[in-house]
Amino acid sequence: MNRVKVGRISYLNVLPIYHPLETGLIGNDFDFVYGPPAQLNTMMSEGLMHISANSCVEYLRHSEQYLLLPDLAIGSRGPVQSVIMISRKPLEQLKGCNVLVSAQTHTSAALLKILLTEYIALNPTYETGNATELLESGERPEAILCIGDEALNLRKHEDYPYIFDLGEEWIRWTGLPFIFGIWLVRRDVAEREDVKEAVRSLIRGKLWGQKNIELVSELTAENSILNLEEARSYYDGLVYDLGERELEGLKVFAKYLLKTGQISHIPELEFIDI
16 A cells, blocks of 8 residues: 655645654654645646645635545635735736736635735736746736745845735635635545544644744744744744634635636535544
């Protein structure tokens, strides 16, 4: 039997969950697979992993392939800091502009389209690309949607003084947390006992991370561009639970995805039995 392959988003935001698993503080027999959300979505849909952190859009579009892990997510209850649109001009001057969208994201791109049509009627056009490479080449797009560690790097860029934080704007609009990522298991392996044990280990990882968030903040400050105060602020704004309020936020997102033609139907939320 193959070892359980577990997808790991290669961003700081999931460090609290994966640090104890990657360092052996919580025993496991995983094969970790690293990548940005869009790549992990593709690999998961192709059956190259058993369990993965994925864009919530991946589940909403292809729920027939997956089951959700209980009470495990990555989201925000206010400013998320690492899912932002940066722009050269104020928001009110961006009507009909072109937004460069990171190729690494599915959920954030879908959320931005909802926010800029249903919440604030800017109705921009969108172009997919690599923001860091473009900026290094000297180009200056009007606005850029960036996520993850790239967003943490670019949020203080001198040519982009205006920041539209998608997590902050969502809660201002709906009053609900926003769930960017969820953990999925493929239905075709969900009955395997080693897969169920891997699910339990991931949940133990989350609980460890929540309990030891100060240590995670210190590790982040040592190994990233964030200082300790910034790391504490970053993790404090993130949500790792998938409780009642988070599920409500996910369902509202699904409703707007359907309204804007980004999904064909709203699926039932089905969880693995562990």
